[in-house]
Amino acid sequence: MANNSLGQRRLAEQRDDLRLLNQVMRHDIRNDLQLIGAYAELLEDHVDEEGEEYLEIIKESTESATDLTTTARDLARVMLDVDCEVRSVSLEGVLAQQVEELRSGHPGAVVAIEGSIPDVEVAGNDMLGSVFRNLLSNAIQHSDETPPEVTVSAAERDETVEVRVADNGPGVPDAQKDEIFGRGEKGLESSGAGIGLYLVQSLLDTYGGDVFVDDNGPEGAVFVVELPVVG
Template sequence: MVEDIDPVAYKRAFRETPNPSILAGPDFVIRDVNDACLRFTGYERDELVGETPDVLFTDPAVFFGEVAPALAVENPWLGSFELKAKDDRFRYGYGAATPLFDDDGIIAYAGVFIDITRERRAEQTTRILNRVLRHNLRNDANVILGHLDLLREQAEDEAMEESVAIVEARINRLLDRAETARELEDLISVDSDPQVEPIRVDELLRDAVETARDQYESVEFVVDELVPASVAAGPALATAFDAVLENAVEHNDSDVPRVVVGMEPDDRTVRVTIADNGPGIKQEDLPHVFSLDERSQIYHGEGIDLFFVYELLAEYSGRISVEANDPRGAVFTFHLRRQSDDEEE
């Protein structure tokens, strides 16, 4: 029974908890802090006991404007904030605070901090580097494309014109990859909150196929009946359709490349299929199609697009799968959550 545990054990459990923690009274005055909090903040215990928790906040308004009001009405609080150490350095992370009760009401408040400072700084640094690299890539690509225009004007035979066209296409593809990387960065950022709303998947899919038809004139696109249906998604779903359609064409080695697009709605989901007659995917490679690991890069050089699609659908509470087509090729299936226009998000 819990009642049989010595109170000393409770105190040790609190003091030795690995995350910085505090215990405050009903008046919000700190009664105790654990050892992790002392190591983390650089304070001595007697420097914190008797103070209110706002002393540990870089912005005390977060405590008085969010934490205290929630606890005062007997609600727990969970959020992110910056914690200030004794040497004025700050740590970024997540905090959780909850009221503790006995039969007479609130007897104390407990708070815990989870430090993600290094992860936060790494993410910010990576984002800045990516932004700089994309900027430089665009600038260099524009210079190259400008010189390609000059070469095209001076081309003396079809072979040179074809070479210029190939280089131009590759440069534009690099720019497209950079844009996909930016969208992926925004998608998986801790600060991102993808907008989810009812989206007419049939309209989005029809537009994506028309765009692909214009881009790949030698490919036969077959579209099964598209019935009106809305799914819980956002405008970025169009990019996902574009990526899978491009994948179905770019890796297709058939004499007559063929892509069949269809959708199957039911009461709860909408399945969108994009099937091709290309070389297909080996059975042992199927688990790696949507990853960015080394194996994926060896067998699927455009893996960043499919990884983007996988992560995007997860944000929309959906998923994408792939299987072999019969008799040849691959079938990608989008599993999307159906949502009516008047349904609550």
């Protein structure tokens, strides 16, 4: 009994240590990334046409890395917090907010909502926004088109609601449609699995939902999220 109590206390201490390490690392990394981004902005008037191309790559990579620190924070919260209560959340409020944030962060992209978002409550919590933020960001970051285009739609299906995030990117090969979410025994080590999509799958497992990817004709991919309707 004493050994069991000691083990539980040790696990709690390890979670606290990991939580602190995650917080400190993210803070320091984000500070460095903000510094890189600021200096990149200052260089805009000091590079020639060829240099502009490389500078744009630096800026895009900095933005992507900053987004990654946010995703790492959310994933750490899911993995380290033992109390992650699921409750009812307004789908319309969460989804509309994430679409607006994407538009603000990527003014060169075309982001549209097709039709209206159902005014329903779904299973989720404060982390539900991370599901859509990662899917929307993924659609922009992996696009090879100019401008990148993302279309969001949602519809009720019996006792669930289906949210579709469609893009005009290169699409996802059939062989990778499962493993990009880190499914299977390898988890994050699965070939092609990104931390953002792994987080999406982990959260939806918690909510009793699902996510899968389909083809978007004539080109691109559609990430489909299914969430239980509550109430």
